[in-house]
Amino acid sequence: MAAIDGIAAAGHAVANQEEQGGIIMHSCARLLAVWLAGSITSPALAADLLIHGGPILTMAGERPHQVAAVVVEGGRIAFAGPLGQAQQLAGPTTPRLDLKGRTLIPGLVDAHSHFMMAVDLAxxxxxxxxxxxxxxxxxxxxxxxxxxxxxxxxxxxxxxxxxxxxxxxxxxxxxxxxxxxxxxxxxxxxxxxxxxxxxxxxxxxxxxxxxxxxxxxxxxxxxxxxxxxxxxxxxxxxxxxxxxxxxxxKPPGRAERLKSLAAVQALYAKNGYTLANDGFTHIADLDLLQTAAGQGRLMLDIVALPSFVDLKRWLGNPGYAFGTWHNRLKLQGIKIAQDGSPQGRTAYLSEPFLVPGPNGEAGWRAQPIQPFPAFLATARAATSAGLQLFIHANGDAAIDDVIKAVETLGLPADHRSIIIHSQVQRPDQLPRYAALDITPSYFTNHAYFWGDVHRRQLGEARAAHISPIRSALALGLHASNHSDFIVTPLDPMFILWTSMTRTTRSGFVLGPDQRLDAWNGLKALTINPAWAYREEGRRGSIEVGKLADFTLLSANPLVTPPAQIREIKVVGTMKEGRFLWEAGR
Ligand SMILES: [Zn+2]
Structure with a gap:
């Protein structure tokens, strides 16, 4: 895709500004009560929408699971199951959405990207x-x-x-x-x-x-x-x-940025995301997002991760409350960067790159962003304030720093510390993740974009083990997968394809044993990132009580040959039961 070129093609945004404080069960509970009582045809209690006519992948559970129909009421999923029951429940007057063979999946959850960087690309x-x-x-x-x-x-x-x-x-x-x-x-x-x-x-x-x-x-x-x-x-x-x-x-003026923000939301919506991430939020960016939220300009849910660079500004400041939604904006945790990128030779490694450093250094291993004691102090300041950690670490030495910090800090149960990228990790590190409850968010697009570079710079063994997502899932970790947009395109079917094929630009298959099946590849784009944001009770799967956020695909990934997965298109995006965008409309 031409990453940002389609940015101005804004969809017909629907801004449902209902406060999103918690799961709104009343409408679903009412429907269920009516259904159980058998009085299911009362027009006064008709639902808002009945969806049917295509594969509906719920993304609930360990194995592929489909239903024939979904009923939506009040922006929530009121029913997911057989068509007959859905029809009875919804009654004859409820509008129908016939998928006409298109595949419905939960609204995609962006595990890691840079929403605000896109705002300034114009x-x-x-x-x-x-x-x-x-x-x-x-x-x-x-x-x-x-x-x-x-x-x-x-x-x-x-x-x-x-x-x-x-x-x-x-x-x-x-x-x-x-x-x-x-x-x-x-x-x-x-x-x-x-x-x-x-x-x-x-x-x-x-x-x-x-x-x-x-x-x-x-x-x-x-x-x-x-x-x-x-x-x-x-x-x-x-x-x-x-x-x-x-x-x-320096970013442009506020009016221009607010205009770009609408276009960037439309771009994410066109790519099927109902939740977008800003993965390293500076203070001026957060102020813009808060302004936009306050003015009702957000049509997608946005999770921002304020940057550790401004840590003193966030901690204890009531203007920056973490963990709750306000008009579609939530600050989820602190983003700390501990190294750079493997292709840029700034990933901090325990064993040298096979090529010299950027200034011709022999035995180049790169370096941490902060020496370990300073890194630990930053992590401690954030976690003592109750904040969740999201740590950028690409090289195994940077990952060692995170493991050591989590171990040293003795974090409370269910701390959900996330390592963003976690790419050049050693096989011995994954059991440590499992033992310490550390969760990776991988970047399998690297296999395509820089896989050939990694073979040259890291050697075959390390390159083949980059983003070992299958091993992580086998250990029960809620591993997610991301685009790191604007680093690679948002296109979720491209991400799914790289996780299923791990094919490099030159056609080499990088670490074939880490290739995923479509079900697990999709979980890494839906329910697993929802878990990382403590949102698994509200989104990430098609289950009763969750937000009626859906993504429509041109074909069913479960029955598409892996090589053709990247040809599947996002053809529609629904937020709380209403189309944000639909192809051809
Ligand atoms: Zn990033």
């Missing part, structure tokens, strides 16, 4: 390679920027920002540096975000505007790459050094 240039964009060389990247610049009507000195840069897709087979950008952009400051969002490339005007010179030291947990003299910045900055680029990434 004025940034897509320099991704295929399939998200079309950049295939450094010259092509510079040309793409140059072509987009006039349309952005930037003022003098205003930043030109690109996103999606991925060296592994460039025919040049080398990293972009300031010099590549300087020839075409000698005066305008330029910043190009790496596809992982963990690094960026600046031109010389950009370095100058940010005051980054040969004398600027890399901050703790950050990297400033240098030229051959070992001093002059080459333009690449990574991890915590990205904080130096704040002025370049």
């Amino acid at each position: 004025r940034r240039v897509n320099v991704s390679g295929a399939p998200v964009g079309d950049v295939a060389s450094i010259a092509g990247l510079v040309a793409k920027l140059a072509a987009a610049e006039p349309g952005l009507a930037l003022g003098p000195g205003e930043w030109l920002v690109g996103w999606g840069y991925d060296v592994s897709l460039l025919s040049d087979q080398r990293e972009l540096t300031r010099r590549d950008l300087d020839a075409r952009f000698p005066d305008r400051p330029v910043l190009i975000m790496h596809v992982s969002s963990h690094g960026a490339v600046l031109n010389s005007a950009g370095l100058a505007a940010l005051g980054i010179t040969a004398d600027t030291p890399a901050p703790t947990g950050g990297l400033i790459h240098r030229e051959a003299d070992g001093r002059t910045p080459n333009g690449q900055i990574w991890e915590s050094a990205l904080a130096l680029a704040g002025p370049a990434l």
Whole structure:
């Protein structure tokens, strides 16, 4: 998909602003009572909708489970079962939705993405390679920027920002540096975000505007790459050094952002998500989300994970209450990042990469964002305040830090600490997850996008064991799967396909023993992420009492050959019994 290009095609949003304090059982209980009493045809008690006419995968239980019909009342599922009973229950006047062979599944729950990053893409240039964009060389990247610049009507000195840069897709087979950008952009400051969002490339005007010179030291947990003299910045900055680029990434005004926020919600809805995640929320972003919620602008449920960078601002501040919904917005826990990305060679490993580090270092293992004592202190501050931990850890050494922290902190039962990505983990770490109740959220799209890079950089054994989702599920962990959008596209059937095939760009199957069946692949996109957000009582499966949030698919994944799963389309998205979006309407 063209990640953000379809963003303006807003669906006909339905904003049901009913307060979502807890499970609203009254309507379902009333229907059930009426049904049990046998007086089921009273028109006054008719339900809102009866859905039938296609496979309905409930995603409840360990084995594939289907029902023939669902009855909706008051935005909730009042019945899921045989058609005859549903018809009796709903009565003759209840509107019908005939699926006409389309497959109904629970509304998709976004386990991890960056909703607010998408909000700010409108004025940034897509320099991704295929399939998200079309950049295939450094010259092509510079040309793409140059072509987009006039349309952005930037003022003098205003930043030109690109996103999606991925060296592994460039025919040049080398990293972009300031010099590549300087020839075409000698005066305008330029910043190009790496596809992982963990690094960026600046031109010389950009370095100058940010005051980054040969004398600027890399901050703790950050990297400033240098030229051959070992001093002059080459333009690449990574991890915590990205904080130096704040002025370049300053968001546009509030009115413009609110407009983009509507378009981004429509994009998530078109991809079947009824709950979207903002996986690293800065304070200004949260204020915007709260404003939008307050003004009734949210049509999707949004779970935000405030960033540890602003921890002192969140803790004990009644303006930022965690764990409860307010007009479709919930702050669920604290997001801590403890390393970077494996393809960017910033995943913190216990054994070195097979290739040199970014500055030619031999035996490169990358580094943690915070040394362990500081990381532990951050986790302790959050958990002492009762907050759930969501920790970005890609490399096995960063994962060791999380395991050690959870063990040291002695967290209460059912703490549900989540490791986001959990990609380059060792086989011996999964039993520790099970013992300590740590839950992984995997990123199987990596197998396709960077699987070939991982084989080269990590070696076959580590690459094959990346995102070991089948092993995690076998241990009973509520493992979820995610897009990390804007890092890879939101398309849930693409994510399902990568979890079922683990096929790389070159067609290699990476770790065939970790491939999932469709049922478990779908659970990782529905009920398992619902559990991670403590939402399993309200969503993630089609069961009585849960929200009537549904996603319609063009075909049934349970009977589609794995190789064709990625061709299945999301053809409709319903929130609380009403269409947010439907293909062809
Ligand atoms: Zn992320």
